[in-house]
Amino acid sequence: MGFHEIRFPLRVALGTSGGPERRTDIVSLSNGRETRNQRWARARRRYDAGSGIRSIEDLYAVLTFFEARAGRLHGFRFRDPVDFRSCPPGRTPQAGDQTLGTGDGARLRFSLRKTYGDAGGATQREITKPVAGSVLVAVDGRPVPAAEVSCDPATGMLEFAAGKAPAAGAIITAGFEFDVPVRFDTDRIDVDLAQFQAGRIPTIPLIEIRP
Structure with missing residues (x-):
């Protein structure tokens, strides 16, 4: 595996959904109280690049980028549309x-x-x-x-x-x-042009690479 110092297509990133994720264990006690334990010291960010695709050209740009990264194999830069x-x-x-x-x-x-x-x-x-x-x-x-x-x-x-x-x-x-260091969180992208033209976009998950 490796990391490519190249940024995910910016015009698609601007419409991407997602953000920070944390992991917390919550145990409910018999008296109605609860205990909470933080499993992750830091948040890990997840995004869905599919929500940023607005055209066939955008879809092709992401497919090309996906192939160049060999799916999940290589990481890359991603600009969070809100926090950059x-x-x-x-x-x-x-x-x-x-x-x-x-x-x-x-x-x-x-x-x-x-x-x-x-x-x-x-x-x-x-x-x-x-x-x-x-x-x-x-x-x-x-x-x-x-x-x-x-x-x-x-x-x-x-x-x-x-x-x-x-x-x-x-x-x-x-x-x-x-930028956020991420990788694709899938080795497969399903494209159905008939569904895409009807408004259904593919799911393209990205996940942050922790240092």
């Missing part, structure tokens, strides 16, 4: 959007991540497929020149240049766009 920035929809990413960590005067590498939270709690998501050229970085609110920091679009690892490690106690933040 370090900031809320409709805004432009800024260098202060997400906190990545605190400097110690020697550490050069930091992982991109996104925090989802409110007054009741928060969870963090590791970002491993940032969009190349979209990452903006700041240290204690001051933008870092591109010559002093780089980000690997294949891993989401941020690295400061030698001698440019953030000072002890300095807060590192970043803004970015990103």
Whole structure:
């Protein structure tokens, strides 16, 4: 198996349905109460690309993409139609959007991540497929020149240049766009043109690949 650094057809992705899935065990007790246990520390995203197909051309583009990935064998990039920035929809990413960590005067590498939270709690998501050229970085609110920091679009690892490690106690933040690493969750796509022209679209499941 492998991963192809290529994005799923964008015009189809914009109409795709799906989102995060979590796994929670719930046990109902005899007194009417219940206990809940979180089995997954992080959500895993699932999508149905079939809901984004609007024409025969879209269908052919997905079939071609499916064949190039050999079905479930190879992963690829997918742009979530709602959640693909370090900031809320409709805004432009800024260098202060997400906190990545605190400097110690020697550490050069930091992982991109996104925090989802409110007054009741928060969870963090590791970002491993940032969009190349979209990452903006700041240290204690001051933008870092591109010559002093780089980000690997294949891993989401941020690295400061030698001698440019953030000072002890300095807060590192970043803004970015990103894709979701996914694969097809099927080795078969059923196409019936008569049904398709009547409004019935095929189901094409995608599932997130966890790092």
